[in-house]
Structures are given as structure tokens and as C-alpha cells.
Amino acid sequence: MPAPRTTGMQLRPPRHRYDRRVVAWWRWSAIIWTAVIALPLVVLGIIIAPARVWLLGPAAVVIVVGGGLAVALPLWWYAKHRWEVTEHAVYTRTGYFWQTWRVAPMSRIQTVDTTRGPLQRAFGLATVVVTTASAAGPVSIAGLDDAQATELAHELTIVTNATPGDAT
Amino acid sequence: MNGAEDLATSAATPPGEPEVETDWLILDRRTVLVTAITLFAVFAGSSVLIVVPIWAQSEAGPAALAWCVGGTLAVTIGSAIADHLRWRTTRYRLTESRLEMHSGILFKRRRSLARERIRNVDLTANVLLRAFGLVRLSIGTGEKVSEGDGQTIVLDPITRAGGERLRTDLLHRARTDTGTGADADSAPALASWSPQWVRYVPLSIFTLLIAAGAAGAVFQVAEWFGVPGLPVEWAQTLADRFGAWPALLGAVVVFVVLGAIGLTALGLEAWWGYRLERAHGTLRVRRGLLTSRSISFDEARVRGVDLVEPLGIRLARAARLDVLATGLSADAEKQESATLVPASPRAVPVAVAERLLGEALPGLSPHPRAARNRRLFRAGLVVVGLVAAVGVLVGLTRPTAFWTSVMIVAAIIGSVVAVAVAVDGARSLGNALTPDHLVARRGSIRRSTVALSRPGIIGWRIRQSVFQRRVGVLTVTATTAASRGRYSVVDVGEGAGLDLADEAVPGLLRPFLVSAEPMGADTESAGTRG
Secondary structure, three states, X not given: OOOOOOOOEEEOOOOEEOOOOHHHHHHHHHHHHHHHHHHHHXXXXXXXXXXXXXXXXXXXXXXXXXXXXXXXXXXXXXHHOEEEEOOOEEEEEEOOOEEEEEEEEHHHEEEEEEEOOHHHXXXXXXXXXXXXXXXXXXXXXXXXXXXXXXXXXXXXXXXXXXXXXXXX | OOHHHHHHHHHHXXXXXXXXXXXXEEOOOOHHHHHHHHHHHHHHHHHHHHHHHHHHHOOOHHHXXXXXXXXXXXXXXXXXXXXXXXXXXXXXXXXXXXEEEEEOOOOOEEEEEEHHHOOEEEEEXXXXXXXXXXXXXXXXXXXXXXXXOOOEEEEEEEEHHHHHHHHHHHHOOOOOOOOOOOOOOOOOEEEEOOHHHHHHOOOOHHHHHHHHHHHHHHHHHHHHOOXXXXXXXXXXHHHHHHOHHHHHHHHHHHHHHHHHHHHHHHHHHHHOOOEEEEEOOEEEEEEOOOOXXXXXXXXXXEEEEXXXXXHHHHHOOEEEEEEEEEOOOOHXXXXXXXXXXXXXXXXXXXXXXXXXXXXXXXXXXXXXXXXXXXXHHHHHHHHHHHHHHHHHHHHHHOOOHHHHHHHHHHHHHHHHHHHHHHHHXXXXXXXXXXXXXXXXXEOOOEEEEEEEEHHHEEEEEEEEEHXXXXXXEEEEEEEEOEOOOEEEEEEEEHHHHHHHHHHHOOOOOHHHEEEOOOOHHHHHHHHHXX
């Protein structure tokens, strides 16, 4: 007995894409993670001759999978990751395999932060983190231009400060 | 003043009786005695466990006894002195606007809670505190503070009368409708303990865990007494005498019965004398056979209820009720401090839920067939995994015919359970909207029906995996400040799920919804991929 009362609505994508540089950032993150796992295996494989097959084999698998993800995943993600801030809410869409839409109303926002990881900074990017009183985790927009992120955080702070109540 | 005469004097005029509200008050002095007795009992008890085996097995008995007696006395006296210092350095007072506490021997600690932010006042008293007429008071603002527990003041201990009065003063402030006196026992009970409910206590997974623990303990004790092989010999003897299968089943039955008895004892201790009261905008749970507990929830912080039906309890047509409240951590669920009604005939928690919600629990709309297929598919993976595991184990270890058949039987039972849980879990899924609440049900081994206050929803998280996308379902999660922080409607049809979220909090999701054109989503993602 499928849903009897559906009105046939669906979620539209949020308006804005992430900054284009996010692709390079994701790609380098993937490359670095792959290297962090694969390098020790390769080095050990060269040093320890008897176990060479058992070390270099997994290393090859890690490199192939990690390299493949480094090429394809950032493009898939870039196509799917979107964000939007309206007068009343922050709306994001993230993920490819597990696509996630988040909506946080302005009236329930508790804090607005910007964060910049070292690699992120190298690409001139920043993350805007919007927390509510829920333990479901913050809503983050992890791929904005540095200056744009600062400005957005500032605007959000003004809007949320203007809203009374303890946001629970 | 020595300890003995202090007992008499403080019983007559207990400290902690305020004359003027802003006076600094002290804890009850008998805490020193309570601490000393507690530690003496613990150490004397473990001394017996240490000395008896040594005495029995070697010449070192008297020496061990001397060490244990000396150690027990040293710890008892030391802890009494430490507690005396703590007692002397702890001060608290209740002013017009704040509750303040100063404490600490080396590091002075000052805590101050604004009275209008105090939400939890919990009283607990173990057997010893009760014998002295004392109570431990824990006072909190009900806010989640990750660093330390700076938002909680613990008064350990004060007199029971003083504790009750302080609780009333703190929780009923600003509700000037009624006087604060004499309501402790006259508040109407929403539910109260029935001794028959004890039969639901052992119907829990913990019975099996305690049973497994008891079986493990047999080996542990055997090892302590230097005969680690003994249980194996017993098992061998039993198997020889009764046959392998009867011996195995008999052992399982015996340990499960032991587990049930142990759990029932724990349940009786925790829930004896249970009573749920509602007065002055506060919900109060009182319970406990040996340790008495009083847990209060400010109704302004309540965001709904969770009707929990673990499998065993559900089969007996029973259920329990948990509260969803802001400032209540997810751990509260494990410690039973979020429980409003313990496992009891389903009508009881349902009636309490409906009183608290102010409306009837509605009938639920089922979820699409795809939700059932997803669960059956996962059960299929479990079955394949079990068959493969048995195959590999038998192939590699070449066990005896008996153990091979045990593994096969276990795999068959596991498979049947996996499929049954899948079908039952799919049947559990359901959702509904009432005028004030979003109701969502899920789970088989732990079926949970959450009724979340619609104004308590502070956002949405909608998630769809690639597998869900292919069959047109998604998971709608309401985020909230209460308890777990998020409650999900799992594997609901795409359209129905979005409609539900849209309707539950008017205006929040609507700006982001468009009418579906079947090809719309595809062209959008295809266009942006390149």
C-alpha cells in the first residue's frame, strides 16, 4: 500500500555550487590519504623481502582504488554539493553515495563558525559551520571561497542574533 | 564534638535548616560516618574474600589477615578524615536569584547556577543514607556542557527534609499558584508500581548477557582456586552421563534461569515503589527498594515521548515509556533515568503517553514495499554470511560430528531470526502526524515509537543512499535539542516523506520543494556532471 497522500513534491537542489577549487582540494585530500596508507606498505615491502607480495599487493590495491576515487569522486561530489541561505533557513545538499539534504531554520541556529584546514587554506577555501542545539551534528558548507565564507558567517551571525529565544 | 554525640545533636537540629535564605549552609555532618561505614564494609568484605582462600591453602593465613585488617582500618580512617575535610570546606546557599556552592580542599571551586535555569533536581539515597535520613541532591541546568560538569551542583548529603524542601523551592519557583508545602505525597500519580510488573523484567536481552557472564564467572572462580580445568571436567562428566545434546541444553537452561533471577533482583531494586507524579509543571519519578531515587523533569523541557518495546517485552504485550527532554543526554536512556514508565502492560505506558502528549497515539501509515525488500535483502546477506562462515569453519578445523551439528543448528537459528527480524522490522515501520506531534515507529529487536513535539523540531536531515534512490525511498530525520538529538522516519516513500516533513513544520521545507517532473532530477545531474 504505497503512500496514499503524496502531493508529488520533490526537493530542488540548493542554488549555489561550491567554489570550483574544491575539486582540487578534494582530489589532493584523496591523494594524500592514499599516500599515507600506501607509502608505509611500499617502504616495508622494499625492506622486508620475504613479505614483499603481502605488502606490495595491498599497496597496489590501495593505490588503484585511492587513485580512482581521487579522479572520479571530486567530480561526482562537485556535481552534487550545493548550498543556499535564504531569509529563513540554511539549506545544503552533500554526498554522492549517501546524498544528504540539511535544513536548519535561522531561528534555531546557535553558533556560526568558519574553519580552515591547512590544505584548505592552500586552495583559498574555508568551511562555514552552522550549529543548532541538536546532537545530529552541525550543517557545514565545506568549500567556499575564503572571503565569501567570512562574509556569509558574518551575515548569518547578524540574522541569528536578531532572533530571540534559546533555540531549543 | 565527637562523632557519637554529633549523631544525636544533628538529628535534633540538622544543619541545612535555613533561617534566612542567604545564609551559607553546610552539608550534613554525618556524611563522615556514612563514608567511613561504606568503605569499611567494602574493604572488610573484600578482605574476607582474600583471606579465606589463603588461610585454607597455606600457612600465610594469619599474616594475610593482619595485612587486611590493617589496610581496612587505614582506608576507613583515611577516608573519614578526607570526607571530614570535604565536609568542612563545602558551603552552599540559596539566594533570591542563584544557588551557589563553594567547595574544595586544595583547589577551591565556586559554582553558581541561576535559579531560573535550574531544570533538574534529583534525589538519591542508598540504604545507608536512608538509615540516617539523608539524601544526595543533584541539581543541574539541564544543558549539555561538554567540558566537565560545571552546570551541576551536587549536595552530598543533606537531610531528606531539607532536600525535599530545596527541590520544591528550586522547581516550583515562579509558579505561584500553589504553596510549596505538603505536596510531596499528595501529588496525583499518573502511574504507580504493581508487583505483577516484575514478570516483565527478565524478558530482556540482559538475561542472556548475565547468563553468559555467569558461565564465564564459573571459569574465573575455578582459576582463582587453582583448578582451571575443573569446569571442563564437569562438562565432560555431564556429557558422558546424559549425552552431549541434553547436557548442552541443560547448561543453557540453568544459566538462563540464573540470569533471569539476577536481572529480576536488579529490576526489583531499581523499580520497587515506583510512582510517576505530575505537579507544578514538573514530572517526577520516584522508585527504588534499597537505593531510593527521585528524578524530576521540567515539563517545559519535555519534547515528546518514546514508547519502547524490546522484543521480549513486546511478545508479552508490554512496553515502557521514555521521555524526550532537552538537556537529557543520550546516556540517560542506558541508565534508565529517562524512563517514565517501566515495562508494564502496554495500556499503562500508552495511557501515560496520551496524558502527556495531550492527544491519542494515532494509527500509522505503513512504508512502501521497498522498505521490506531492503530488509529482506540484508537478511539474505546475513544468511549467506552464516552459511559461508560454517563452511569455512568446518572445512578448516574439521570438528567432531557433534560440533559440526551445533554450528549448523546455530546457523539455521541465526538465519531464521535474521529473516524474522527483517519481516517484523518492516512491519514496524510507520509514521503519522497529529496536531502537535510527529510520530515515527521503527525497529524489531527494539521497537520504538517516538512522538516528537512538532515545535521541538529544529531542522531536517533528509538522506538517500544510491540503493534507496533506485527504489524510491528515503530517510527523513527530524533534528531536535531533546535526548538523542535526532529521530528518523526510515525508508519512507519519497513523496510521502517530504510531504510529512513539509506538513510537520509549516513553511520550513516548502521553499525547497518543487513539483516532481519524472525526468527533472536526472537531466539536472547529468547536465552538471561534465
